[in-house]
Amino acid sequence: MDVFSTLKSKLSSGNATIGIIGLGYVGLPLAHALHEGGFRILGFDIDPSKIEALAVGRNYLKHLGEEMTTTLSRSDRFRATADFSRLSEADAIIICVPTPLGKHQEPDLSYVINSGRDIGRTLRRGQLVVLESTTYPGTTREDLLPAMLEAQPKGAEKLVSGKDFFVAFSPEREDPGRKSHNTKTTPKLVGGLERESGELASLMYARAIQHVVTVSTAEVAEAAKVLENTFRAVNIALVNELKMILTPMGIDVWDVIEAAATKPFGFMPFFPGPGLGGHCIPIDPFYLTWKAREVGKPTRFIELAGEINTSMPHYVVDRLAAALNDESKSVKGSKVLIVGLAYKPNIDDTRETPAAEIIEILAGLGADVSYHDPHVPTFPRMRKHTRDLKSIDLSKDVLTAFDAVLIVTDHAAVNWRAIAQHAKLVVDTRNAMKGLGGLGARVVKA
Ligand SMILES: NC(=O)c1ccc[n+]([C@@H]2O[C@H](COP(=O)([O-])OP(=O)(O)OC[C@H]3O[C@@H](n4cnc5c(N)ncnc54)[C@H](O)[C@@H]3O)[C@@H](O)[C@H]2O)c1
Numbered sequence: 001m002d003v004f005s006t007l008k009s010k011l012s013s014g015n016a017t018i019g020i021i022g023l024g025y026v027g028l029p030l031a032h033a034l035h036e037g038g039f040r041i042l043g044f045d046i047d048p049s050k051i052e053a054l055a056v057g058r059n060y061l062k063h064l065g066e067e068m069t070t071t072l073s074r075s076d077r078f079r080a081t082a083d084f085s086r087l088s089e090a091d092a093i094i095i096c097v098p099t100p101l102g103k104h105q106e107p108d109l110s111y112v113i114n115s116g117r118d119i120g121r122t123l124r125r126g127q128l129v130v131l132e133s134t135t136y137p138g139t140t141r142e143d144l145l146p147a148m149l150e151a152q153p154k155g156a157e158k159l160v161s162g163k164d165f166f167v168a169f170s171p172e173r174e175d176p177g178r179k180s181h182n183t184k185t186t187p188k189l190v191g192g193l194e195r196e197s198g199e200l201a202s203l204m205y206a207r208a209i210q211h212v213v214t215v216s217t218a219e220v221a222e223a224a225k226v227l228e229n230t231f232r233a234v235n236i237a238l239v240n241e242l243k244m245i246l247t248p249m250g251i252d253v254w255d256v257i258e259a260a261a262t263k264p265f266g267f268m269p270f271f272p273g274p275g276l277g278g279h280c281i282p283i284d285p286f287y288l289t290w291k292a293r294e295v296g297k298p299t300r301f302i303e304l305a306g307e308i309n310t311s312m313p314h315y316v317v318d319r320l321a322a323a324l325n326d327e328s329k330s331v332k333g334s335k336v337l338i339v340g341l342a343y344k345p346n347i348d349d350t351r352e353t354p355a356a357e358i359i360e361i362l363a364g365l366g367a368d369v370s371y372h373d374p375h376v377p378t379f380p381r382m383r384k385h386t387r388d389l390k391s392i393d394l395s396k397d398v399l400t401a402f403d404a405v406l407i408v409t410d411h412a413a414v415n416w417r418a419i420a421q422h423a424k425l426v427v428d429t430r431n432a433m434k435g436l437g438g439l440g441a442r443v444v445k446a
Helices: 003-013 027-036 048-056 066-074 084-089 110-122 139-150 195-206 218-249 253-260 284-295 300-326 354-364 396-401 416-422
Strands: 017-021 040-044 078-081 092-095 128-131 166-169 188-192 212-214 335-339 368-372 404-407 425-428 442-445
Touching: 003 195, 017 027, 017 084, 017 110, 027 040, 027 066, 040 084, 048 066, 048 078, 084 110, 092 110, 092 195, 110 139, 128 139, 128 195, 139 166, 139 218, 166 195, 166 218, 188 195, 188 218, 195 212, 218 253, 218 284, 218 300, 284 300, 300 354, 300 404, 300 425, 300 442, 335 354, 335 396, 354 368, 396 416
Parallel strands: 017 040, 017 092, 040 078, 092 128, 128 166, 188 212, 335 368, 335 404, 404 425, 425 442
Antiparallel strands: 166 188
16 A cells, blocks of 8 residues: 555544644643544653643643543553654654744744654654644745754655655644533644645544544645634724723723624624733734735734734723722722733633733832732733732622722633622723622723
């Protein structure tokens, strides 16, 4: 049998080893889903604490639940390792490493390139490589493939992509904390550098994911992912702008969105907030902005959405300052309690959280800032956040001691009724006080 047919039969029967590079928010649930699909899984990470945790079944991503790590660590079809020479054991290798922005908002592909080099060092005939990290269109062909080929040891046999080995892109659509969809039930886009690569990657995913959509090229799959995240960033900016227009008119933007959402077609509700957070929406659109320069085109929607969304923490603080002013108080010297530190509800992820910037602005103005988040017990200092903080528990006495409560994230586990009853002033960026008006607190939306 030729290389393609051999790999095809291995992947479609489940009798194959899948290497997963990067065992974080994306790689770990993917490892679990492919393990359930019957494959042997070899997980790779440069973080030794993750390898150790998986060896003993300790869960390091709370929102995924205990079952995932327990199942993997007990299985003889799963191993996690930092020994990258073992990449040669894998029939297919999936890359799930970070793709952040650099200092000047430029794509930082160093993690992807490093993984490409790791793979290249042991690349052998009959392997499939799939990139899942979010990136600009062209990365798989123009950046990943050359990194792999250049890392091949001197004197190694020259292998040809699409003939001897196969390369594809499949965007990750994971949405941590979402209950309605998971890795298995979210349709998976796949595009190969060549038709054969797309076909092989699709066969692999089809064993673990209910609906696999094969598109014509890796570039289509890469661009589709950037479109999805840009679509969110632009629409969130639109409702944030609408909020700033409607508020001085005395119109509640949340009521307006709810009203518009009764239209069964041609409208999709997006909700305003205190600013973007997380590893994806604030970052991914700027990968396209960077790539667009290559063809001499501006990305005006992306830039404008970025401008509006990044101004939100300042808008929120201005609303808080005005609300305190109504009570003859200044921000300076006021005690402010931030509720919800994670960037979105019901998870513990604080990457790029707007709460960090809000805390910095308020502290800079002289406020005494504390926070409550049932999912984030401590918030140590980081690059953009300069103080060590600890979550405080809510009680009637605690709530009455603060001049204002500022709601940044609406976790289901927060006692919203207690806040509505006992806080003096609530500045609400999430409509968390809906239906709780008139219980005691003065509520101002922001
Ligand atoms: N988190 C999400 O919700 C989400 C959703 C869709 C897409 N994505 C994309 O998926 C990719 C991964 O994101 P994530 O949230 O899983 O990141 P993460 O930081 O949770 O996990 C990445 C893992 O890769 C490891 N790593 C880094 N360099 C490595 C290397 N050279 N070799 C092996 N391991 C390495 C890190 O130690 C870490 O464990 C990014 O491109 C991100 O944009 C993330």
